[in-house]
Amino acid sequence: MNPSGAWSYGYSTTLGGPFQIFTQFLPGNNVSLEGLDMWGDPALVDGSGAHLPTVGINATDTTSNPIGTYTVDARQILAHPGMSGQVAIARWTAPIAGTYRVQATFTGLSGFNGSPHTTTDVHVQRAGVDVLANTVDAYGAAAATCDATVMDVGQGDTLDFAVGYGNGSYLYDATGIDAIVCPVL
Numbered sequence: 001m002n003p004s005g006a007w008s009y010g011y012s013t014t015l016g017g018p019f020q021i022f023t024q025f026l027p028g029n030n031v032s033l034e035g036l037d038m039w040g041d042p043a044l045v046d047g048s049g050a051h052l053p054t055v056g057i058n059a060t061d062t063t064s065n066p067i068g069t070y071t072v073d074a075r076q077i078l079a080h081p082g083m084s085g086q087v088a089i090a091r092w093t094a095p096i097a098g099t100y101r102v103q104a105t106f107t108g109l110s111g112f113n114g115s116p117h118t119t120t121d122v123h124v125q126r127a128g129v130d131v132l133a134n135t136v137d138a139y140g141a142a143a144a145t146c147d148a149t150v151m152d153v154g155q156g157d158t159l160d161f162a163v164g165y166g167n168g169s170y171l172y173d174a175t176g177i178d179a180i181v182c183p184v185l
Helices: none
Strands: 009-011 025-028 037-038 054-060 077-080 087-093 097-109 118-126 128-137 142-153 160-163 176-185
Touching: 009 054, 054 087, 077 087, 077 160, 087 176, 097 118, 097 128, 097 160, 118 142, 118 176, 128 142, 160 176
Parallel strands: none
Antiparallel strands: 009 087, 025 037, 037 054, 054 077, 077 176, 087 160, 097 142, 097 176, 118 128, 118 160
């Protein structure tokens, strides 16, 4: 579902711009997705038929290597920017006001089997302003982290975990997002 609890998936045409929620769900039982549940916009499809930008999850308990060019660990979120510079976003919306601990790791997923590796810009944004900004220029190991930032938020405030296309090309830019947002008791 999108949204699902405090989380929603979508994109923006510019970093920090208006959030547009994805309206199409592509279930992981679709053979071309190889177990990945994906969200996209039916109006944004590249020449190969891929829905980009997109946000998805490997909802299985095993690692997946879709189309033989990238690796998605079990239960990992992936984001891929769009062909015209759209930023893929996993958005968290505060269900109640309070103090929250935020931790995020972005990982390059593209590069499996000798394919080009991920080259993206990544961000954690609060109300359109960077809390973290970095780049991912690698395959595999965690490339950018936001370690245990603590912040006060109001009910309905948002945190965006955003992935842009970094080097100016959207090709081979699958990026993993491992994000935790939890209340500080």
